[in-house]
Amino acid sequence: ISAPSNTNIVPDAFTFLGLINTSGTKVEKIERYNRTSGIVQTAFFNGSGIASGDNFPIVAGEGLVIYLKEDMDIGLSQNKCPKFNLKTGVNWAGTPCQTVNASAFTLLNAIGDESFVSSIQRYNTETGKFETAGYLNGQTTGVNFPIRVGDGYFIYMKKDATGFQP
Helix, strand or coil: CECCCCCCCCCEHHHHHHHHCCCCCCEEEEEEEECCCCEEEEEEECCCCCEEECCCECCCCEECEEEECCCCCCCCCCCCCCCEEECCEEEEEECCCCCCCCEHHHHHHHHCCCCCEEEEEEEECCCCEEEEEEEECCEEEECCCECCCCCEEEEEECCCEEEECC
């Protein structure tokens, strides 16, 4: 999913866990990719119901992976539409706002050609499978899935692209 952009209310992973998992039974864990260290950080409730693991900061525009024990809807107020600072390699990204680029192909083209970006990927909750859109010989290929408010994406970059508005 897209990380909440209202960081005044949701500054860190433990706060986010408490907001989305009030009963302590639906969420198994949340993860964030730390681009600086190159590791995945994990926050979860331990056997005593105490938030544990990494209390990482919630950063608007980043994507989070949430492991659920049962289906649930997550609704949080947003206070800004973040720009993407895409770095070479994998980026976990998402936006809480309606995007100008409504599909994977238009988002790829807006980021740049295949010298900048290789692919964008999402997890389709309806099929239980990952979908990928990318470039092949200068043409977009793969699944042209919708870019939706609140969803998270893996964007694989060949070059940095900072200040990009999705």
